Amino acid sequence: MFSSNTLSRFQSVETPFYYYDLQLLQQTLTACKAAADKYDFHVHYAMKANFNEKVIQKVQQTGFGADCVSGNEVKKAIEIGFSPDKVVFAGVGKSDREIVEALEQNIFCFNVESIQELEVINDLAAKCGKKARVAIRINPNVDAYTHANITTGLEENKFGVNQWDLPACAEVLKKSANLDLTGIHFHIGSQITNLNAFKSLCVKVNEIKAWFEERGFVLHVLNVGGGLGVDYHTTEETPIADFEAYFQIFDEFLERKSGQEIHFELGRALVAHSGSLISRVLYVKNGIKKHFLVLDAGMTELMRPALYQAYHKIENISRPGAQTSEDLKYDIVGPICESTDCFGKEVEMPESFRGDLIAIRTAGAYGEVMASKYNLREQIVSVYSGS
Numbered sequence: 018m019f020s021s022n023t024l025s026r027f028q029s030v031e032t033p034f035y036y037y038d039l040q041l042l043q044q045t046l047t048a049c050k051a052a053a054d055k056y057d058f059h060v061h062y063a064m065k066a067n068f069n070e071k072v073i074q075k076v077q078q079t080g081f082g083a084d085c086v087s088g089n090e091v092k093k094a095i096e097i098g099f100s101p102d103k104v105v106f107a108g109v110g111k112s113d114r115e116i117v118e119a120l121e122q123n124i125f126c127f128n129v130e131s132i133q134e135l136e137v138i139n140d141l142a143a144k145c146g147k148k149a150r151v152a153i154r155i156n157p158n159v160d161a162y163t164h165a166n167i168t169t170g171l172e173e174n175k176f177g178v179n180q181w182d183l184p185a186c187a188e189v190l191k192k193s194a195n196l197d198l199t200g201i202h203f204h205i206g207s208q209i210t211n212l213n214a215f216k217s218l219c220v221k222v223n224e225i226k227a228w229f230e231e232r233g234f235v236l237h238v239l240n241v242g243g244g245l246g247v248d249y250h251t252t253e254e255t256p257i258a259d260f261e262a263y264f265q266i267f268d269e270f271l272e273r274k275s276g277q278e279i280h281f282e283l284g285r286a287l288v289a290h291s292g293s294l295i296s297r298v299l300y301v302k303n304g305i306k307k308h309f310l311v312l313d314a315g316m317t318e319l320m321r322p323a324l325y326q327a328y329h330k331i332e333n334i335s336r337p338g339a340q341t342s343e344d345l346k347y348d349i350v351g352p353i354c355e356s357t358d359c360f361g362k363e364v365e366m367p368e369s370f371r372g373d374l375i376a377i378r379t380a381g382a383y384g385e386v387m388a389s390k391y392n393l394r395e396q397i398v399s400v401y402s403g404s
């Protein structure tokens with residue numbers, strides 16, 4: 018729950034807005050860093066999860082690298098202070114301009130997602146008089162047991178080089194004078210809560226690593242991506258993900274040679290719980306079959322429920338401690354001209370009124386950054402505490 022100071026501060030800010038608990042963010046980053054350091058693991062923060070400046074500044078100060086998925090993310094990371102040798106650039110559709118700009122910045126490495134991309138990077142690096150460090154992103158065909166829309170490591174997904182293309186990939190690597198192979202890269206999906214998925218990933222990485230090493234390639238880096246999920250139901254009870262249990266799996270199941278670095282690309286688990294979307298009830302519509310709370314925030318501010326039917330805990334923070342009843346359930350909707358503009362259906366809430374403040378919790382990852390201008394909505398603003 019929010020402190021009374023925070024609640025009274027909320028009264029003076031125009032809704033909707035994102036609220037970030039920077040203290041919780043710092044505790045989360047510190048916990049992750051300590052757990053990673055224990056195994057000498059390297060974490061690159063997946064900037065796509067949240068590139069709010071205050072958030073990424075804290076991430077940068079913790080000593081993590083940055084995992085970027087567009088030229089603008091690469092630029093932003095460097096601008097904020099991430100050292101280029103801690104910046105990696107992934108994505109299935111890097112444009113020539115984005116590649117050249119990243120080459121000019123001397124980033125640590127491109128996570129390359131197709132053989133054609135490998136050839137293009139080699140040509141562009143030659144033109145720039147550079148050697149591009151590359152890791153091959155491989156599609157391991159490992160089930161992440163997560164929502165179908167956020168699974169990335171199955172053969173039907175567009176991401177990475179398929180295993181049957183590895184011989185051709187090795188040929189291109191051997192003949193490309195302007196490529197320098199740093200290692201191999203994997204990412205099987207997001208919001209993964211069944212840690213067995215990561216065990217299966219380790220088994221696959223061991224196999225593929227051996228394949229490369231048998232052919233004389235030296236792999237300095239094994240990058241196993243991100244994907245660690247958070248519990249959206251227990252925002253207060255488990256505000257910090259179990260990083261120790263997560264890293265321990267890789268320590269136990271991943272084979273590494275001495276000197277070989279293990280890299281991670283965590284996004285959601287680092288930032289999700291520290292963000293909430295704060296909104297106000299504009300209207301209460303009581304019907305026979307349904308009661309609706311119409312908020313001033315919509316799918317334009319938080320798209321996850323509309324996009325993946327994602328669950329977020331919704332609280333009426335104007336009525337702390339007020340009783341809920343089985344008989345009073347609301348559909349919590351926004352003002353956007355779409356029927357999917359709904360944050361939750363049949364949500365048990367205390368009786369709510371126009372003007373009440375509503376918090377949509379665990380919205381720090383893939384929330385603000387996925388906001389859109391649809392319906393010519395206002396630019397979303399952010400409020401911070403605990404800095």
Ligand SMILES: Cc1ncc(COP(=O)(O)O)c(C=O)c1O
Pocket residue numbers: 063066084107169204206207208209242243244245282283284285286
């Ligand atoms: C290549 C890559 N790395 C890292 C991430 C971060 O994932 P998460 O936020 O689930 O940790 C993603 C997003 O799914 C991704 O596509």
Ligand SMILES: N[C@@H](CCCC[NH3+])C(=O)O
Pocket residue numbers: 065167207208321382383
């Ligand atoms: N945007 C997604 C996750 C996709 C992660 C990026 N590959 C979410 O909101 O859960």
